[in-house]
Structures are given as C-alpha cells and as structure tokens.
Amino acid sequence: MHKSENRGSWEFQPEETLIEDSGEFPSCLAQADLNGQNKDPSAGCAVDVPGPSYQNEDIMSESWRQHRKHVFVLSEAGKPIYSRYGNEEALSSTMGVMMALVSFVQAGGNTIQSIFSDNRTVVFLQNGPLVFVSVSATRQSEQQLRSELLHVYHQIVSLLTQASINRIFECRKNYDLRRLLFGSEKILDSLLDVMDSDPGFMLSAVQCLPLPSSSRDVLSQILQKAVTPNLVFSFLIANNRLVSIVQEKTVLEDARLKPSDLHLLFNLIRASAFQAGEIWTPICLPLFNHDCYFYAYVAYLDPPECTVCLVLLSTDKEAFYAMAECKRKIEEAFASQNALQCVSNTQMSCFDDVxxxxxxxxxxxxxxxxxxxxxxxxxxxxxxxxxxxxxxxxxxxxxxxxxxxxxxxxxxxxxxxxxxxxxxxxxxxxxxxxxxxxxxxxxxxxxxxxxxxxxxxxxxxxxEEDRLFICNLPKYSTTPQPGRSSTDRGRSDRQSASDTGLLSLL
Known part of the structure; x- marks a missing residue:
C-alpha cells in the first residue's frame, strides 16, 4: 500500500518497498517498458549502451593503469559497488584499502578529502552509506573531480532514491548494492564518458537547440495542449539538446528543475538502445526530490532517424496509456503543422558571418x-x-x-x-x-x-538571444482549481506532507 503526497492537482509517489529476501527493486532497469505491454521485470533490461566495455579489463595490465581517470564506488563496509574500468570484484582488495583510509581518518575526527602525488589526484566523497573515489591523471581541480563524483551519486539516486539507499544500509550494513544496480553499470559508464565531453556539467547549465523563437513557440504550444492529470513536465529533445520544456502551473517557483537533474535524464535517454516503441520507467530527480519517483514516458517522434525525443514526466505510475495518448496528440499536431521540419533543418550556432x-x-x-x-x-x-x-x-x-x-x-x-x-x-x-x-x-x-x-x-x-536560448518556460494546468492559489496549495500540501511523514517537494 502506497502513501502519497498531494501537490496541487498531481500526486507524487514515494519509492516502492524493497523485497529483502529476493533483492527485487523497481529501478528504471527493472520496469523499463519498450512497448507499453511488457511490464514483467524478468523480461530483461531495456537500457543498453553500444560501444566498448571495460568491465572485464585485466586490472594488472598496463592499459588499465594508463586510463586518465578511474572512478570507484563502495559501501561503508568496504563492499565494492562499481568501477569504471575492470571488474569491481577483482578490485575488492583495492577498495578495501580505500575504505581503510577513510575509516582511519574518521577515527581521528576528520574527513579525508584528497591525496596528491606527482601525476595523480585522488579525491574522496562520502554521501550517506556510499563512498566515491576518483583517481585522476587530468589537470582537473579537486573541486571539479568531486563535482563529477556527486553526479555519479545522483545518477545512482535517480535509480534507487536516497531514502531507499539509506534504509537498505540501516537494516543491512553489508548489503551488496550491485544486486539492485545490476544492468545499470552502462548508465554510469555513459555518464562518466559524457562528463568528459559535455561542458554543460562544468557550467552547471543546459544547452538548447538554436531555433527561431516563433518555431519554438509553436512547439511549446503543442506541448501545452497535450496534457493529462498528473503530467508535471513535458520535454522535447533533439540531438541531446533541449528544444522545449513546459511545466504544470502547480510546480512552485522554488521547486524548479536543476540542470543536474536534466543531465541525468538526458543520460538515461542517451544510454538507451531503443529506436522505436516507448519506454515507461521510474526515475528520481535528486535535486528536485531525492526520495520520490517520477514516471518517465520516452518516445522518439521521427523514426527511423530517432533524433527528436519526447519525454513526459508523470507522478502516476499507472499513467502509461494516458501519456501514450498525449504523444499521439502531439504527433498529430506536429504532422499537421509540419513542426518537426524546423527542428531537423536547424543548425548549431554558426558565427562565420560575424x-x-x-x-x-x-x-x-x-x-x-x-x-x-x-x-x-x-x-x-x-x-x-x-x-x-x-x-x-x-x-x-x-x-x-x-x-x-x-x-x-x-x-x-x-x-x-x-x-x-x-x-x-x-x-x-x-x-x-x-x-x-x-x-x-x-x-x-x-x-x-x-x-x-x-x-x-x-x-x-x-x-540572436531569442534563437539561442529558451526565453520563457510555458506552463499549463491539468485540473484547474478556481479560488485556490498556488501558494495556498503549497501551504496545505506541506502540512499534508508533514502528516504523512513524507518529504515535501521543496
């Protein structure tokens, strides 16, 4: 039985209950649904990443040592969880040494931050029961490396929620978190790869697809009209760049989406191998609310090219078919107005004529x-x-x-x-x-x-500002409630959240 938190006209679901004896958990990999029909977790994982895999790389080889940056994740008990290169099981003794360093410094009442050598920087980050370590041969600063580790933590939270991670380790300190993250290693690999090539992480900002403001307004208006109860955000993405975003009016001003959350969402889409069909998957946006799930509907609007992607975020886990109906309306409107043509014809900002x-x-x-x-x-x-x-x-x-x-x-x-x-x-x-x-x-x-x-x-x-940036965030209302302001709604919801013991959205 699920408790829920009301926020205006939509309902935010907390994380599911962990089944301790089987280790089952509704991560995005377990519930990813390609066609809206198969929702059996045993049916397999819908998320995959083409490209090189270093999971079984020999940790004694010179090539393993020469990687420019290693990232390790382990639990407070020293249990290996993830390694960017090499099998984490083979690295258990190495991770044990890392945890020994953390524990030794903690015993003295301090927290280990970093270790510097001639050609390596080792940075530590501890968040709750998880410990993250970066070993870098790059010129990145300690703060930049720690920021990357924080993104890795947020990506794990996006799959499991922070409340679930804390609850698991409160009950079982030696729990092997790999049981819940099985299949999601490639999502973390993809995140670490893209952080090396996307300046948005460094700038804490999102890149938009350059588009005439009139064309962007047409796309936003179509998204605004295709709504259903509990639909909170609608995104249009092209070539990993944001084209348009609209949101429900009851999302309060201080509960805004952060660039970090969008980077995690984009990475999940980027790491997905599907070309046709739809994905229906839970995802937590840690900087929006680190203890609850959204349910994301993801579909490409231009197969077989698959460059323009629609993402609808709902707070209702049973809203798949409602989201699919929204997508159908959006496709019809795009076709009638030839709206996707302006997206496919756009070019990145060209300044040759300046x-x-x-x-x-x-x-x-x-x-x-x-x-x-x-x-x-x-x-x-x-x-x-x-x-x-x-x-x-x-x-x-x-x-x-x-x-x-x-x-x-x-x-x-x-x-x-x-x-x-x-x-x-x-x-x-x-x-x-x-x-x-x-x-x-x-x-x-x-x-x-x-x-x-x-x-x-x-x-x-x-x-060119109106073309290079999204100059306003259009809003819509799914179930208007006359006479009740957004501020009043937020106040009553905070009281409701306190009564149910769930964290507020804010």
Missing part, C-alpha cells in the same frame, strides 16, 4: 540577464572547429576550458579576465555580472585583438 577570423570555439553562459536564465541556467556553443574534430582533440580543448574555469572561479583568488597563450591555441576567459565566456583563438592572436573579436561576438549573441 567576421571573426581568429575565433575557433567558445562557451557562453548568460548570468541573471532575464528571469528565464535564473529559472533554467543555459549555455550556447558552436560545433568545434576543424582543429578539434577527434575525440582526443575535443577532450584536450575541454580540459583547457576546465583549467580556465577553475582558475577564474578560485575561492582564494577569483578573477574576472584570463588571457592564456599556449602552443596550439590562445584562450580567454571573461566573467562579468551578465555573462560567463570561454573562448579559443588561433595561437598568434594578441590580447587586444581577442577582446575586440569577443566584443563583436557578444553583440551577435545579444542579437
């Missing part, structure tokens, strides 16, 4: 310019220059950006402008009260010329 001869690439994040940027932090960047086409070259450029980001946001000596000339490129980082900018130029450009080109670029971005 007259910037030396600019290769840039990252731009507005800061407190308008209300919509505070609602959902966003950034924009073009496709990488021909000098950064391979994966190694892309990672090289992002490593330079991370180094600049760390220096300009230093807690001991924050800066506003950095000009850095290297052998292969020149970089400039610039932070003001209105924006945050990182730019890469050809190696011989002068500081004066770099600032001059950035000034031209800023004028162009200002002119």
């Amino acid at each position: 007259g910037l001869a030396n600019l290769r690439h840039f990252l731009y994040k507005p800061s407190n310019v308008q209300e919509h940027h505070r609602q959902l932090p966003q950034f924009t960047c073009p496709e990488m220059d021909v000098a950064y086409r391979t994966q190694d070259e892309k990672i090289h450029l992002l490593d330079l950006y991370r180094n600049m980001h760390n220096r300009i946001h230093s807690t001991s000596r924050p800066l506003k402008l950095i000009y850095h000339s290297a052998e292969r490129e020149t970089l400039l980082a610039w932070v003001t009260s209105k924006f945050e900018m990182y730019a890469c130029f050809t190696p011989l450009i002068t500081k004066k010329s770099a600032i001059s080109e950035l000034t031209k670029l800023l004028r162009w971005i200002k002119k």
